[in-house]
Amino acid sequence: MNSGVRSKEEVLAAIERRRRRPHVKLMDEHVTLAHGAGGRSSRAMTEALFLPALLNAVLEELSDAGVLAPGSSDTTFAFSTDSFVVKPLFFPGGDIGELAVNGTVNDLAMAGATPIALSAGFILEEGFPTADLERIAQSLGRAAEKAGVVVAAGDTKVVERGKGDGVYINTAGIGLVDTRSTLGPDRVQPGDKVLVSGTIGDHGMAIMVARGQLALECESDSDTAPLNGLVNHLLAACGDSVRWLRDPTRGGVATVLCELALAGDVGVTVYEAALPIRPLVNGACEILGIDPMYVANEGKLVAVVAADAADQALNTLRTGDGGSQAAIIGEVRAEPPGMVILETSFGGTRVVDMLAGDPLPRIC
């Protein structure tokens, strides 16, 4: 994402480029769960349907947050939105209220912005217990306090029984763009290192276990957490050496790295042996035949930093809040452009593709 200020001419030029691009056609006649999974189908729907309809250059970056510099102001701010439909509403390590705050706070943090305010829109199903709603609202309030943001706007709608599923929450967020680094896939260069701030797959596994879909006799905690503190810590230490940030939610680490490879037109190599994975998550993934690189996280970031700042970035993450398990997990290469390659623990290599289908609907 380009967090710089754009002139009106640049915006119009970007719109013109989009207009000239061949129109992608969405082949699906009906919405499927895969369209909500954050992988290949989600991207196809965005490119074929939403982008042509909502034609404008700000949205087109396909990033988690748009960046705006209103004409009469010298402030550049980031704007982001996310709806939360997680099932179950309460799970080990968190609930939908906490998730709804952290999800949007993290999207802003990944855009290199300091989150300042959130909105919260609730869609309630008729018959939902108000005691549960109160618990969720309180959790949302506590999470906002923890992340240092105010909930500045709210809305509640109710739909009939059987037209919802308890509670859906949308949060949108505003952040002030940090000037210590300009983040974006176009800043990523061959030689840069790829870091992750901690163990991967924790949130997705917590949801799977909480749903009782697995014959596992264990409880696994979600990692839901705000990342704005950690990003602040990282930018303070490494400044402009930080090139790109993303939180690997739906679709996991694999999907965000595929997006980076495509957007930056670079190759990304991941060292399988370096991926931090909790033994419980690793074991469950092995039993289930799931690749933890595709399992969702809700309190981890993936960072690309300049090679000469990689060790400092690693140490900074490790001393930061929630970053003790941080690791350098890969590097950016010139070849093959647009692709992610995994160097396996057995010395082989394989292509890491974007998530297809939806192995785990309603993860967030």
Next chain:
Amino acid sequence: MNSGVRSKEEVLAAIERRRRRPHVKLMDEHVTLAHGAGGRSSRAMTEALFLPALLNAVLEELSDAGVLAPGSSDTTFAFSTDSFVVKPLFFPGGDIGELAVNGTVNDLAMAGATPIALSAGFILEEGFPTADLERIAQSLGRAAEKAGVVVAAGDTKVVERGKGDGVYINTAGIGLVDTRSTLGPDRVQPGDKVLVSGTIGDHGMAIMVARGQLALECESDSDTAPLNGLVNHLLAACGDSVRWLRDPTRGGVATVLCELALAGDVGVTVYEAALPIRPLVNGACEILGIDPMYVANEGKLVAVVAADAADQALNTLRTGDGGSQAAIIGEVRAEPPGMVILETSFGGTRVVDMLAGDPLPRIC
């Protein structure tokens, strides 16, 4: 709503006032459709459940948009959110996409802010036709263009068949606070005039007819439209004489005037004979025994202006976009504080209460 900049001390004082206020208990054990209707039950849920949970002074104004002045910036902006669950998705005069833009644009305009950017979060039901989704997205894009806002952030989630109802849309919006007037119920004074920008009840009636719930052989158009242009026109002409603005959506003109009377601790008198109502809407309301003052609007504003500026405000609205049927419909009085009184066409008076229950769920 107070659109001025607040110091940290003022914010903390407001939080302390809220903490000291006796805790209202929500008596309902389960969510009902009335909690989403924008009337008495919605207010009870907000006061008893959401406000204590999301304790902060910005939200507490109970207005349609929060106002923020981030520390490092000299810009004051308004932030608003609204979810749209209207049924049917397509109705005479509009659809959910257009409604989702205009609803949030209008909330910002009513806060005296110039809307600049929206976010759009879609919650889709598995199996929904993508052709319909495309039609909705395009309508949303056109409405944004018409209102002069960019869609700067987007998100899509999919829920299983039977856990949604085609499409729900949340929009959040950012606007820059206009300095030509400070709007708020505390600025409303006895003697001020109450204006409405056009015929009332058009949106609600369009939805009722579109649902086929009425044995009426007619088609009635929704009034969905952006109001930011009209507000700009009004502020340019009348400036600080404009004291308070609100768009009478869910709960209609009656409910927003009740909210004004309570928040401003004033009486509001409405002249029934002065209410502009289309003959078709009036006739349908009579047949159905519905008071048009409670029927939703999606392209009308209610304004309170100083008495000496009322005629100018009326002429300004009448020459503005969508304001040709504007009328002075009442006045603010000292007595009875907190109440709305209707002077009926037959020379009597009656109390106008806030909407109770939900005569028409999912109107927006």
